Amino acid sequence: GGIITQTPKFLIGQEGQKLTLKCQQNFNHDTMYWYRQDSGKGLRLIYYSITENDLQKGDLSEGYDASREKKSSFSLTVTSAQKNEMAVFLCASRRDWGTSAETLYFGSGTRLTVL
Amino acid sequence: GDSVTQTEGLVTLTEGLPVMLNCTYQTIYSNPFLFWYVQHLNESPRLLLKSFTDNKRTEHQGFHATLHKSSSSFHLQKSSAQLSDSALYYCALSGGMGYKLTFGTGTSLLVDP
Numbered sequence: 001g002g003i004i005t006q007t008p009k010f011l012i013g014q015e016g017q018k019l020t021l022k023c024q025q026n027f028n029h030d031t032m033y034w035y036r037q038d039s040g041k042g043l044r045l046i047y048y049s050i051t052e053n054d055l056q057k058g059d060l061s062e063g064y065d066a067s068r069e070k071k072s073s074f075s076l077t078v079t080s081a082q083k084n085e086m087a088v089f090l091c092a093s094r095r096d097w098g099t100s101a102e103t104l105y106f107g108s109g110t111r112l113t114v115l
Numbered sequence: 116g117d118s119v120t121q122t123e124g125l126v127t128l129t130e131g132l133p134v135m136l137n138c139t140y141q142t143i144y145s146n147p148f149l150f151w152y153v154q155h156l157n158e159s160p161r162l163l164l165k166s167f168t169d170n171k172r173t174e175h176q177g178f179h180a181t182l183h184k185s186s187s188s189f190h191l192q193k194s195s196a197q198l199s200d201s202a203l204y205y206c207a208l209s210g211g212m213g214y215k216l217t218f219g220t221g222t223s224l225l226v227d228p
Contacts, residue, residue: 031214040124042220043160043205050214058215059116090159094214101148101167101209104216106159 002027004107006091011112015083021076021110023091030096032074033104036060037088046089049074078112085114117142119208119219127225134178134193136204136222141187144210149182149189152218154203163191163204196226 004025013019025032031050035043045058047066055066065077074091091107118141126136140149148167154160164175166182166189173180178193189206206219 033216035218040220042121043218045215045217048214056214094216101165103162103165104150104152104160104207106161108159 002029002105004091004093004105006089006107006110008110009108011110013078013081013112013114015081015114017081017114019078019081019112021078021089021091021112023074023076023107024072025074025091025093025105025107026072027093027095027105028071029093029105030071031094032068033092033094034058034064034066034074034076035090035092037090037109043090046076081112081114083114085112087112117144117147117208117210117215117217119206119217121204121206121219121222123222124220125223125225127227128196129227130198131195134191134196134200134224136191136206136224138180138189138191138206138219139187140189140206140208142208142210147208147210149180150207150209150216151178151180151189151191152205152207154205154221156202160203160205196224198226198228200224201226 033048034046044060049068067075088109092104150165151163152160153163166173169184
């Protein structure tokens, strides 16, 4: 088994601020993902990475940057926080990037509030 | 690109009644994988079941789903709802190279006593 740890659990920022969310996994999985969860909109893919130092944009990448410096970690940066923004950011990982059947494992999430 | 449609945002039913949550999809890939993930309150999403075989029923923890490629559907069913089934259910699709998983907007299931 393994675990995905996301820090911080709660993040409060100011409008225009740059904010960084961190994710660590000990599954030794190749592929890692950042999803944004909004009520009624489901899980939307922001960035994913199929190996160390690889970055691929998802459907919602505008306004975000990501970094995968180690296989076990994947960071997401909100480049300029939007006022009144509230969302949960979920990190996930999966084994074997070329296999469609593999299960996605999720972290417990970071809840972002922008004042 | 790929898309997944879950038409019901909220399904409310009484304990003991059957459950059916709808999921349809669009993809250019002929052999997609379809998944159902469940997220209970204050928890992370976790896999409930998955399939890529056409017309074969897949079961797990009392739930079942059958992938029908002819209608691009993968509906989730259970014969008798329990209070503990109250959760958010996501249908998801993976095709092509397999690294990208596309989720639907989710269906909240609320089971009343």
